[in-house]
Amino acid sequence: SQQGEEDPQALSIQEGENATMNCSYKTSINNLQWYRQNSGRGLVHLILIRSNEREKHSGRLRVTLDTSKKSSSLLITASRAADTASYFCARNAGGTSYGKLTFGQGTILTVHP
Amino acid sequence: DADVTQTPRNRITKTGKRIMLECSQTKGHDRMYWYRQDPGLGLRLIYYSFDVKDINKGEISDGYSVSRQAQAKFSLSLESAIPNQTALYFCATGKVGGGEQFFGPGTRLTVL
Numbered sequence: 001s002q003q004g005e006e007d008p009q010a011l012s013i014q015e016g017e018n019a020t021m022n023c024s025y026k027t028s029i030n031n032l033q034w035y036r037q038n039s040g041r042g043l044v045h046l047i048l049i050r051s052n053e054r055e056k057h058s059g060r061l062r063v064t065l066d067t068s069k070k071s072s073s074l075l076i077t078a079s080r081a082a083d084t085a086s087y088f089c090a091r092n093a094g095g096t097s098y099g100k101l102t103f104g105q106g107t108i109l110t111v112h113p
Numbered sequence: 114d115a116d117v118t119q120t121p122r123n124r125i126t127k128t129g130k131r132i133m134l135e136c137s138q139t140k141g142h143d144r145m146y147w148y149r150q151d152p153g154l155g156l157r158l159i160y161y162s163f164d165v166k167d168i169n170k171g172e173i174s175d176g177y178s179v180s181r182q183a184q185a186k187f188s189l190s191l192e193s194a195i196p197n198q199t200a201l202y203f204c205a206t207g208k209v210g211g212g213e214q215f216f217g218p219g220t221r222l223t224v225l
Contacts (some may be wrong), residue, residue, distance in 0.1 A: 008160050023207055030212075033212060033213060040201065040218055040219070040221070041218060041219065042117075042203060042216035042217055042218045043156070043203070043205075043214075043216045044216070045214065045215070048212045048213055057218040083224050090153055090158070093211055099161070099163060099209075100134060100146075100158060100161060100171070101156075101158070101214060102158075103148075103155035103156040103157070105153070105154050105155045106154075106155050
């Protein structure tokens with residue numbers, strides 16, 4: 001079963017607005033990753049946050065991790081139409097499962113020009 | 114040139130046929146993975162390989178088999194295709210000790 005759940009399932013915003021997507025998980029992690037998928041294409045890695053980190057930034061992306069709540073969020077600031085895509089969180093459990101990712105069902109983001 | 118390639122990109126086949134999906138990579142990574150994606154869902158792991166002699170079942174391996182012919186090649190076979198195997202299939206690679214995975218462009222498979 002999938003261990004990462006994402007919220008909302010779909011998000012529609014205007015260009016320039018911020019977009020926030022949330023991910024919850026059930027078991028402990030070594031790291032949590034966010035990926036982007038343009039319609040029907042391969043996934044592209046955006047950012048990785050380790051279990052001992054609380055926040056990471058990459059350009060207009062900001063990821064937070066709260067291991068006590070088993071949740072993470074992805075914030076895209078000043079969104080652009082080109083940010084329209086599906087966004088997935090993926091959990092790396094570590095231990096004997098290290099190297100395997102468990103994906104959430106994704107958030108579909110639509111940014112209107 | 115793409116680092117992770119998949120062939121074919123699209124395939125339509127009939128129930129009961131044997132199908133092979135191929136994946137090649139030039140990234141030099143030891144780890145390779147096969148996932149399937151169904152509409153509106155995330156990716157589910159079918160099989161993974163941490164090196165040429167290592168093959169492991171993932172979450173949904175029933176009805177599938179794999180072959181790791183070399184570090185750079187990892188093939189997925191459907192021994193007898195059925196309609197509920199209609200999906201988008203992705204190959205991915207990863208480094209030892211690394212976290213991120215690198216995905217191919219996908220193969221859209223339709224089983225009639």
